[in-house]
Amino acid sequence: MRVSTKSFQMQWLNSFTLRQQNLLDIQRQVSSGRRVATAADDPVGAAQMTLLQQGLDRLDNYAANADTARRRLSLSEGALSEAADLVNRVRELAIQAGGAAQTPETRQALANEAREIYRNLLDIANTQDGEGRYLFAGNRVHSLPFIENGATVTYTGDDGGRSQRIGDNRVVAEGNPGSEVFQAIRNGNGTFAVSAAAGNSGTAFFTAASVLNPAAWPASDFTINFTAPDAFEVRNAAGTAVLTGSYSPGDSIAFAGISISFDGTPAAGDSFQVSPSQNQDLFTTIRNFIATMEGDLSSQASRAQVQSQLNASLLDMDRALDKLGEVRASVGSRLAVIDQQVDNNQELGLQFTQTLSLLRDVDYASAISELEQQMIGLEAAQRSFARTRSFSLFQLL
Numbered sequence: 001m002r003v004s005t006k007s008f009q010m011q012w013l014n015s016f017t018l019r020q021q022n023l024l025d026i027q028r029q030v031s032s033g034r035r036v037a038t039a040a041d042d043p044v045g046a047a048q049m050t051l052l053q054q055g056l057d058r059l060d061n062y063a064a065n066a067d068t069a070r071r072r073l074s075l076s077e078g079a080l081s082e083a084a085d086l087v088n089r090v091r092e093l094a095i096q097a098g099g100a101a102q103t104p105e106t107r108q109a110l111a112n113e114a115r116e117i118y119r120n121l122l123d124i125a126n127t128q129d130g131e132g133r134y135l136f137a138g139n140r141v142h143s144l145p146f147i148e149n150g151a152t153v154t155y156t157g158d159d160g161g162r163s164q165r166i167g168d169n170r171v172v173a174e175g176n177p178g179s180e181v182f183q184a185i186r187n188g189n190g191t192f193a194v195s196a197a198a199g200n201s202g203t204a205f206f207t208a209a210s211v212l213n214p215a216a217w218p219a220s221d222f223t224i225n226f227t228a229p230d231a232f233e234v235r236n237a238a239g240t241a242v243l244t245g246s247y248s249p250g251d252s253i254a255f256a257g258i259s260i261s262f263d264g265t266p267a268a269g270d271s272f273q274v275s276p277s278q279n280q281d282l283f284t285t286i287r288n289f290i291a292t293m294e295g296d297l298s299s300q301a302s303r304a305q306v307q308s309q310l311n312a313s314l315l316d317m318d319r320a321l322d323k324l325g326e327v328r329a330s331v332g333s334r335l336a337v338i339d340q341q342v343d344n345n346q347e348l349g350l351q352f353t354q355t356l357s358l359l360r361d362v363d364y365a366s367a368i369s370e371l372e373q374q375m376i377g378l379e380a381a382q383r384s385f386a387r388t389r390s391f392s393l394f395q396l397l
Helices: 005-032 043-099 104-125 178-183 282-293 300-360 364-388
Strands: 146-149 152-155 163-167 170-173 192-196 205-211 222-228 231-236 241-246 252-255 258-263 271-276
Touching (some): 043 163, 043 282, 104 178, 104 282, 192 205, 192 300, 205 300, 231 252, 258 271, 282 300
Antiparallel strands (some): 146 152, 163 170, 192 271, 222 231, 231 241, 252 258
8 A cells, every 4th residue: 555745744743743742741840840730631640639738728727726726725824824813812811811810901901902803803804815805705705704783793705615626526615604714613612611690699600611421411501500609509401400419619510421610609599501502703702802801890709700701711712713723724735635736737737748749749850851852752753754754766766
C-alpha cells in the first residue's frame, strides 16, 4: 500500500503537537510548583487533595475556636483567682473580729473594708472579655448578669454555657454561668447550717459544726433547746425530742450523724436552729458579715449572738472558697484540654500538609529532568522532520 507524503506530514504534525503539549505541561509544573493544576491532571489525586484541604480548613476553624475559648477561660481564671483573694481577705477580717476585743470604731472599719470588697466582687461577677461579652452570664453574654437591687443581688443571666468545638470529637465549654459560680454555694458546712435564735439571752454560742456520719444525717430541721444552763434537748421538725442531756461550756452535742460544739453559758429557753444547707449566694455571705460587724454589742447576750454569726460567716466563706476553687480547677482542666487538642490538631495539620504536598507539589528534580528530555526530544524531532519532509523518490534513483 502506498502512503502519501501528506499522511507522513500529518503524523509528524500530530507528534509535534503532542510533544509540545507535554513540554508545556512540564514547563507549567516547574514554573508553578504544582503537579496538579486541575482535576483533569489527576482525578483521583484531585479528589484526595480536596478532602485534605477541607481537613486543613476545618483545623483552621478549630484553631480560631480554641483561641476564643482559651482567651475567655484565661480571663475567667484570673477573675476567679481575684475573687478568691477577696473572699480570703473577708475571712481574715472575720477572724480578726472574733479574735480580740473590738471597739465600735474598729468594727466599723472592718465593715467598711468588707463593703468595698463586696463592691469589687460584684464588679468581678460582671467582668467582660474585652469584646463586650460578659464572662459569667451563661448564654446571655450581652446582658449585665448581676444587678444590685437594694439589699439583694439578682442574677439575670441563665444557667447555660457557650461551647467551642476545638476538634472533630472534642467540644469545650468556654465559661461557667454566674449562677454556678456565685450562687450555687451551700451555706454552713455544706451539709447543715447552725443559727442562734434571735431571742437568746445567755452567752452561749456555737464554735464548730461537723458531720460524723453522712449516712445518718436525714437532711431535716432540728432545734437544740437549752432547758437550763446545764441541760439541753434536741427536737426534730415534728417537735419530738430525739436527745436530752447535760451541758457544760465547751461541750459538743452529737445527734443524727452530726456534732455541734458550743461555748459560753446559755439561759433557760435559749435555742439554736439546725437546718440542711441551702444555696446562698456569695454576696449574701459578705452582706451577712457586714451586718454582723454593724450589729449590737451592748450586752453579753448580743456579743454571743455576734460570735455565732461570725462563726456561721466563716463556714459560709469556706464553702464559697471551695466553690471558687472547684470552678477554677475546672477552668484549669479545660485550658489543659485546649492546649493538648491544639497540639494534636497541629500534628494532624502537619500530616495533612505533607500528604497534600506529595499529591499536589511537583518534584523539581524529576520535573527538570523530564523537561530537559522533552526539549531534547522535540528538538530532535524537529531536525528529523526538516530532513525527511523534502525527500522524494527521484533523490534515491
